[in-house]
Amino acid sequence: MLDAHSVKPLYEQIKDHILRAIEKGVYEAGSRIPSERALSEKYGVNRMTVKKALDELVQMGYLDVRIGKGTYVSRPKIDQQLTALTSFTEDMAKRGQSASSRVLVAGYVPADVQEARILNIDPMTPLVFLIRVRLADDTPIAVERTKIIASYCHQIVEMYDFTRDSLYGVLRNVYGVHLAYAEQSIEARRATAEEAKLLQIEIGEPILQITRVTFSDGDKPIEYVRSAYCGARYKFQALLRNL
Numbered sequence: 001m002l003d004a005h006s007v008k009p010l011y012e013q014i015k016d017h018i019l020r021a022i023e024k025g026v027y028e029a030g031s032r033i034p035s036e037r038a039l040s041e042k043y044g045v046n047r048m049t050v051k052k053a054l055d056e057l058v059q060m061g062y063l064d065v066r067i068g069k070g071t072y073v074s075r076p077k078i079d080q081q082l083t084a085l086t087s088f089t090e091d092m093a094k095r096g097q098s099a100s101s102r103v104l105v106a107g108y109v110p111a112d113v114q115e116a117r118i119l120n121i122d123p124m125t126p127l128v129f130l131i132r133v134r135l136a137d138d139t140p141i142a143v144e145r146t147k148i149i150a151s152y153c154h155q156i157v158e159m160y161d162f163t164r165d166s167l168y169g170v171l172r173n174v175y176g177v178h179l180a181y182a183e184q185s186i187e188a189r190r191a192t193a194e195e196a197k198l199l200q201i202e203i204g205e206p207i208l209q210i211t212r213v214t215f216s217d218g219d220k221p222i223e224y225v226r227s228a229y230c231g232a233r234y235k236f237q238a239l240l241r242n243l
Protein backbone atom coordinates (compact mmCIF):
# COMPACT_ATOMS: atom_id res chain seq x y z
CA MET A 1 0.00 0.00 0.00
CA LEU A 2 2.92 2.35 0.78
CA ASP A 3 5.83 2.82 -1.61
CA ALA A 4 9.13 2.60 0.29
CA HIS A 5 11.06 3.79 -2.82
CA SER A 6 8.97 6.90 -3.40
CA VAL A 7 10.50 10.33 -2.86
CA LYS A 8 7.42 11.05 -0.82
CA PRO A 9 8.12 10.25 2.86
CA LEU A 10 6.07 7.42 4.37
CA TYR A 11 4.23 9.69 6.79
CA GLU A 12 3.09 11.85 3.83
CA GLN A 13 1.80 8.77 2.05
CA ILE A 14 -0.11 7.74 5.17
CA LYS A 15 -1.54 11.26 5.44
CA ASP A 16 -2.78 11.10 1.82
CA HIS A 17 -4.25 7.68 2.40
CA ILE A 18 -6.17 8.77 5.51
CA LEU A 19 -7.33 11.96 3.75
CA ARG A 20 -8.70 9.93 0.86
CA ALA A 21 -10.48 7.63 3.32
CA ILE A 22 -12.08 10.73 4.93
CA GLU A 23 -13.11 12.12 1.53
CA LYS A 24 -14.64 8.81 0.47
CA GLY A 25 -16.49 8.50 3.79
CA VAL A 26 -14.63 5.33 4.80
CA TYR A 27 -13.87 7.32 7.96
CA GLU A 28 -17.06 9.31 8.54
CA ALA A 29 -17.27 12.80 10.10
CA GLY A 30 -17.52 12.46 13.87
CA SER A 31 -16.33 8.84 13.92
CA ARG A 32 -13.20 7.52 15.58
CA ILE A 33 -10.32 6.39 13.41
CA PRO A 34 -8.24 3.31 14.31
CA SER A 35 -5.61 3.71 17.04
CA GLU A 36 -1.97 4.57 16.29
CA ARG A 37 -1.07 0.96 17.04
CA ALA A 38 -3.70 -0.45 14.66
CA LEU A 39 -2.61 1.98 11.93
CA SER A 40 1.08 1.18 12.38
CA GLU A 41 0.24 -2.52 11.95
CA LYS A 42 -1.94 -1.76 8.94
CA TYR A 43 0.74 0.29 7.17
CA GLY A 44 3.69 -1.78 8.43
CA VAL A 45 5.53 1.25 9.86
CA ASN A 46 6.53 2.29 13.35
CA ARG A 47 4.19 4.30 15.55
CA MET A 48 6.24 7.49 15.29
CA THR A 49 5.60 7.58 11.53
CA VAL A 50 1.85 7.18 12.06
CA LYS A 51 1.92 9.78 14.84
CA LYS A 52 3.60 12.30 12.55
CA ALA A 53 0.90 11.79 9.90
CA LEU A 54 -1.92 12.09 12.45
CA ASP A 55 -0.38 15.17 14.12
CA GLU A 56 -0.32 16.98 10.79
CA LEU A 57 -3.91 16.02 10.01
CA VAL A 58 -4.91 17.37 13.44
CA GLN A 59 -3.00 20.61 12.72
CA MET A 60 -4.76 20.90 9.38
CA GLY A 61 -8.15 20.50 11.07
CA TYR A 62 -9.14 17.15 9.53
CA LEU A 63 -8.85 15.22 12.79
CA ASP A 64 -9.53 16.00 16.48
CA VAL A 65 -7.81 14.40 19.42
CA ARG A 66 -10.12 13.78 22.37
CA ILE A 67 -7.92 13.16 25.35
CA GLY A 68 -8.40 9.67 26.75
CA LYS A 69 -10.83 8.75 23.96
CA GLY A 70 -8.95 8.66 20.68
CA THR A 71 -8.71 10.51 17.38
CA TYR A 72 -11.89 11.51 15.54
CA VAL A 73 -12.70 12.81 12.07
CA SER A 74 -13.60 16.51 12.44
CA ARG A 75 -17.12 17.57 11.56
CA PRO A 76 -17.47 19.92 8.60
CA LYS A 77 -17.49 23.58 9.58
CA ILE A 78 -20.55 25.78 9.38
CA ASP A 79 -19.89 28.11 6.48
CA GLN A 80 -21.50 31.50 6.37
CA GLN A 81 -21.66 33.49 3.17
CA LEU A 82 -20.43 37.04 3.58
CA THR A 83 -22.99 38.39 1.15
CA ALA A 84 -26.10 39.28 3.12
CA LEU A 85 -27.05 40.72 6.48
CA THR A 86 -28.58 37.71 8.20
CA SER A 87 -29.11 36.61 11.80
CA PHE A 88 -27.69 33.55 13.48
CA THR A 89 -31.21 32.06 13.63
CA GLU A 90 -31.68 32.52 9.87
CA ASP A 91 -28.22 31.13 9.09
CA MET A 92 -28.92 27.96 11.07
CA ALA A 93 -32.45 27.55 9.67
CA LYS A 94 -31.02 27.66 6.13
CA ARG A 95 -28.75 24.76 7.05
CA GLY A 96 -31.57 22.77 8.65
CA GLN A 97 -30.05 23.20 12.11
CA SER A 98 -31.81 24.57 15.16
CA ALA A 99 -30.51 27.77 16.76
CA SER A 100 -30.69 28.44 20.46
CA SER A 101 -28.80 30.47 23.04
CA ARG A 102 -27.61 30.36 26.60
CA VAL A 103 -28.32 33.84 27.86
CA LEU A 104 -25.57 34.95 30.24
CA VAL A 105 -26.54 38.61 30.50
CA ALA A 106 -29.77 40.38 29.48
CA GLY A 107 -30.10 43.91 30.79
CA TYR A 108 -29.32 47.58 30.25
CA VAL A 109 -26.06 49.53 30.54
CA PRO A 110 -25.12 53.16 29.86
CA ALA A 111 -23.00 53.68 26.72
CA ASP A 112 -19.32 54.27 27.43
CA VAL A 113 -17.31 56.80 25.44
CA GLN A 114 -16.18 54.33 22.76
CA GLU A 115 -19.68 52.89 22.27
CA ALA A 116 -21.13 56.40 22.12
CA ARG A 117 -18.70 57.29 19.34
CA ILE A 118 -19.40 54.09 17.37
CA LEU A 119 -23.17 54.36 17.74
CA ASN A 120 -23.20 58.14 17.25
CA ILE A 121 -25.01 58.84 20.55
CA ASP A 122 -24.20 60.64 23.80
CA PRO A 123 -22.21 58.76 26.44
CA MET A 124 -24.53 57.30 29.13
CA THR A 125 -27.37 56.72 26.62
CA PRO A 126 -29.09 53.47 27.71
CA LEU A 127 -28.12 50.38 25.71
CA VAL A 128 -29.61 46.90 25.73
CA PHE A 129 -26.82 44.51 26.69
CA LEU A 130 -27.01 40.82 25.78
CA ILE A 131 -24.35 38.17 26.17
CA ARG A 132 -25.36 34.90 24.53
CA VAL A 133 -23.64 31.62 23.80
CA ARG A 134 -25.08 30.71 20.41
CA LEU A 135 -25.73 27.03 19.81
CA ALA A 136 -26.35 25.07 16.62
CA ASP A 137 -28.12 21.79 17.39
CA ASP A 138 -26.87 22.21 20.97
CA THR A 139 -23.19 22.64 19.97
CA PRO A 140 -21.74 25.98 21.14
CA ILE A 141 -20.58 28.02 18.15
CA ALA A 142 -20.03 31.56 19.41
CA VAL A 143 -20.19 33.95 22.32
CA GLU A 144 -21.91 37.17 21.23
CA ARG A 145 -21.83 40.42 23.15
CA THR A 146 -24.52 42.66 21.70
CA LYS A 147 -25.34 46.27 22.51
CA ILE A 148 -28.35 48.02 20.96
CA ILE A 149 -29.62 51.53 21.48
CA ALA A 150 -32.46 50.88 23.93
CA SER A 151 -34.80 53.59 22.62
CA TYR A 152 -35.35 51.50 19.46
CA CYS A 153 -36.78 48.56 21.37
CA HIS A 154 -38.56 49.60 24.55
CA GLN A 155 -38.69 46.84 27.22
CA ILE A 156 -37.27 44.21 24.85
CA VAL A 157 -35.32 42.53 27.66
CA GLU A 158 -38.36 42.24 29.92
CA MET A 159 -40.63 40.92 27.17
CA TYR A 160 -38.54 38.42 25.21
CA ASP A 161 -36.68 35.27 26.06
CA PHE A 162 -33.52 35.19 23.99
CA THR A 163 -32.81 31.56 24.74
CA ARG A 164 -35.21 30.93 21.80
CA ASP A 165 -36.22 34.30 20.35
CA SER A 166 -34.29 35.84 17.48
CA LEU A 167 -33.07 39.34 18.23
CA TYR A 168 -33.27 40.41 14.59
CA GLY A 169 -36.69 38.76 14.28
CA VAL A 170 -38.06 40.69 17.28
CA LEU A 171 -36.50 43.98 16.12
CA ARG A 172 -38.07 43.55 12.69
CA ASN A 173 -41.47 42.07 13.54
CA VAL A 174 -42.25 43.78 16.84
CA TYR A 175 -40.38 47.09 16.78
CA GLY A 176 -40.46 47.66 13.03
CA VAL A 177 -36.69 48.21 12.92
CA HIS A 178 -35.32 47.60 9.44
CA LEU A 179 -31.64 46.67 9.54
CA ALA A 180 -30.21 47.94 6.29
CA TYR A 181 -26.53 46.97 6.34
CA ALA A 182 -23.59 46.23 8.62
CA GLU A 183 -19.88 46.91 8.75
CA GLN A 184 -18.02 43.85 9.93
CA SER A 185 -14.42 42.89 10.62
CA ILE A 186 -12.97 39.45 11.29
CA GLU A 187 -9.73 38.87 13.19
CA ALA A 188 -7.94 35.78 14.46
CA ARG A 189 -6.94 35.34 18.10
CA ARG A 190 -6.77 32.70 20.80
CA ALA A 191 -9.64 31.70 23.11
CA THR A 192 -9.54 33.14 26.62
CA ALA A 193 -10.16 30.87 29.61
CA GLU A 194 -13.76 32.11 29.87
CA GLU A 195 -14.47 31.56 26.17
CA ALA A 196 -12.87 28.13 26.27
CA LYS A 197 -15.25 27.13 29.05
CA LEU A 198 -18.33 28.54 27.31
CA LEU A 199 -17.46 27.07 23.89
CA GLN A 200 -16.23 23.75 25.29
CA ILE A 201 -12.81 24.08 23.67
CA GLU A 202 -9.24 24.35 25.01
CA ILE A 203 -7.76 27.67 26.16
CA GLY A 204 -5.75 29.17 23.29
CA GLU A 205 -7.68 27.44 20.48
CA PRO A 206 -8.35 29.65 17.44
CA ILE A 207 -11.16 32.17 17.66
CA LEU A 208 -12.59 34.35 14.91
CA GLN A 209 -13.35 37.63 16.57
CA ILE A 210 -16.07 39.49 14.74
CA THR A 211 -16.98 43.08 15.29
CA ARG A 212 -20.18 44.28 13.68
CA VAL A 213 -21.90 47.65 13.61
CA THR A 214 -25.38 47.38 12.14
CA PHE A 215 -27.18 50.34 10.63
CA SER A 216 -30.90 50.95 10.22
CA ASP A 217 -32.40 53.06 7.44
CA GLY A 218 -30.98 56.55 7.21
CA ASP A 219 -27.47 55.30 8.02
CA LYS A 220 -28.22 55.21 11.77
CA PRO A 221 -25.96 52.81 13.69
CA ILE A 222 -28.10 50.84 16.12
CA GLU A 223 -26.25 47.64 17.05
CA TYR A 224 -22.65 47.04 18.14
CA VAL A 225 -21.65 43.39 18.47
CA ARG A 226 -18.42 41.73 19.46
CA SER A 227 -18.49 37.98 18.92
CA ALA A 228 -16.05 35.15 19.44
CA TYR A 229 -16.70 32.36 16.92
CA CYS A 230 -15.06 28.99 17.42
CA GLY A 231 -12.49 28.68 14.61
CA ALA A 232 -12.81 24.90 14.46
CA ARG A 233 -16.58 25.03 13.86
CA TYR A 234 -17.14 28.06 11.68
CA LYS A 235 -15.84 29.54 8.48
CA PHE A 236 -16.77 32.53 6.34
CA GLN A 237 -17.07 32.42 2.57
CA ALA A 238 -17.24 35.26 0.09
CA LEU A 239 -17.66 35.50 -3.66
CA LEU A 240 -15.20 38.03 -5.07
CA ARG A 241 -15.93 39.58 -8.43
CA ASN A 242 -13.34 41.24 -10.62
CA LEU A 243 -14.63 44.79 -10.90
Ligand code: 16G
Residues within 6 Å of the ligand: 086, 087, 088, 089, 090, 099, 144, 146, 165, 166, 167, 168, 169, 210, 212, 225, 227
Ligand atom coordinates in the same frame (compact mmCIF):
# COMPACT_ATOMS: atom_id res chain seq x y z
C1 16G B 1 -25.54 37.17 13.99
C2 16G B 1 -24.76 38.45 14.03
C3 16G B 1 -25.05 39.30 15.24
C4 16G B 1 -26.54 39.46 15.46
C5 16G B 1 -27.19 38.10 15.52
C6 16G B 1 -28.69 38.15 15.69
C7 16G B 1 -22.60 37.72 13.01
C8 16G B 1 -21.16 37.68 13.12
N1 16G B 1 -23.31 38.25 14.00
O1 16G B 1 -25.03 36.24 14.86
O2 16G B 1 -24.48 40.57 15.02
O3 16G B 1 -26.79 40.14 16.66
O4 16G B 1 -26.92 37.40 14.31
O5 16G B 1 -29.12 36.81 15.78
O6 16G B 1 -23.10 37.29 12.02
P1 16G B 1 -30.55 36.34 16.20
O7 16G B 1 -31.56 37.15 15.42
O8 16G B 1 -30.58 34.90 15.89
O9 16G B 1 -30.72 36.60 17.69
